Amino acid sequence: MCCVASWAGATGWEIEVTANVLEGYDLIGDVHGCGATLAVLLERLGYHLKGGVYRHPRRKVVFLGDLIDRGPRIRLAVSIAKRMVEEGEAYIVLGNHEINALSYTQKAPPGLEREWLRPHTPRHNRIIKETLDQYHDHPQEWDDALSWFASLPLCLDIDGIRVVHACWDHARVDRLRELNPDTCIDAEFLVRASIPDTEEFDILERLTRGGAIKLPQGVVIHSGDGFSRRTFRTHFWAQDPITWGDVVFQPDNLPQGLEGRPLSGEEKASLSYYGPDEPPLFIGHYWCEGIPALPAPNIACLDYSAVKFGRLVAYRHSFASYAKTGRLDADNFIWVPVPRDANARLTPREMEFD
Ligand SMILES: [Mn+2]
Numbered sequence: 001m002c003c004v005a006s007w008a009g010a011t012g013w014e015i016e017v018t019a020n021v022l023e024g025y026d027l028i029g030d031v032h033g034c035g036a037t038l039a040v041l042l043e044r045l046g047y048h049l050k051g052g053v054y055r056h057p058r059r060k061v062v063f064l065g066d067l068i069d070r071g072p073r074i075r076l077a078v079s080i081a082k083r084m085v086e087e088g089e090a091y092i093v094l095g096n097h098e099i100n101a102l103s104y105t106q107k108a109p110p111g112l113e114r115e116w117l118r119p120h121t122p123r124h125n126r127i128i129k130e131t132l133d134q135y136h137d138h139p140q141e142w143d144d145a146l147s148w149f150a151s152l153p154l155c156l157d158i159d160g161i162r163v164v165h166a167c168w169d170h171a172r173v174d175r176l177r178e179l180n181p182d183t184c185i186d187a188e189f190l191v192r193a194s195i196p197d198t199e200e201f202d203i204l205e206r207l208t209r210g211g212a213i214k215l216p217q218g219v220v221i222h223s224g225d226g227f228s229r230r231t232f233r234t235h236f237w238a239q240d241p242i243t244w245g246d247v248v249f250q251p252d253n254l255p256q257g258l259e260g261r262p263l264s265g266e267e268k269a270s271l272s273y274y275g276p277d278e279p280p281l282f283i284g285h286y287w288c289e290g291i292p293a294l295p296a297p298n299i300a301c302l303d304y305s306a307v308k309f310g311r312l313v314a315y316r317h318s319f320a321s322y323a324k325t326g327r328l329d330a331d332n333f334i335w336v337p338v339p340r341d342a343n344a345r346l347t348p349r350e351m352e353f354d
Pocket of ligand 1: 097208286
């Protein structure tokens, strides 16, 4: 590229000095508190700890959100990512779990008739429990983590790639940029987003939780994570979907007979759509299982359920090789498995922790 200088040194040897040109991004899916596994993955990707921060001479990381909740080393996951972002070694977008944490810890303004922006219901308490437990004796660190979350964007469009936690919906991304050009959510946005039927709620819901369709009256999916759901998650890359089965995107199968149910006009109109000719898009969120695969030639989902003993997955995106083929390549997935047996898990070589 442009940054190569050479000169004949005093000894007559040609010396070449190459400035660090960015070769590409390593996109990393939902960590959910698997902090030690994150360190293993970074080391596998060639990052080294320097001054307490994982760095790579030619690459940067993009985290897809959902660092917190559920896993055994949430503080480690947050501190690794936060330091990398603060040192310019990484970018990150917010996941629904970070947004949950912000609204769970924020008092509701007068008039909302609830104490907290996100009510402390048994379900909400359970989702954030591990995080609150692990930060319990580190209140300042938790405050710092929350302030940091509040400063992060919802989506990124950088160097020819796009990044969002769950769904890139053009109309909603455009509207978000009109409201908040940096796509961060300020205190006012967060308050409005906690009220269903607001535009802010709708934007946040679609970008960080994705699309969903309501199941028929009385039908419930009991998920492996212990939660019951009355909706199913939809994807946004089917070119002409006809049935529910054409758009379902979640680990749980649809209940008997519903795969073939035709999408109503209203359901179809509610779907987002990301076309095959658009820039490569990276998402997390969807609890995929098995060997990582590309759902579309220009879309990679990197959430492979690390915290449910799946894999912590990265996509190694390089500008030069992408420019040659114009498509993503499943050979660029790099992962670390998380076995159920804690003693069988890999440990990082450079990161020390208790
Ligand atoms: Mn998520």
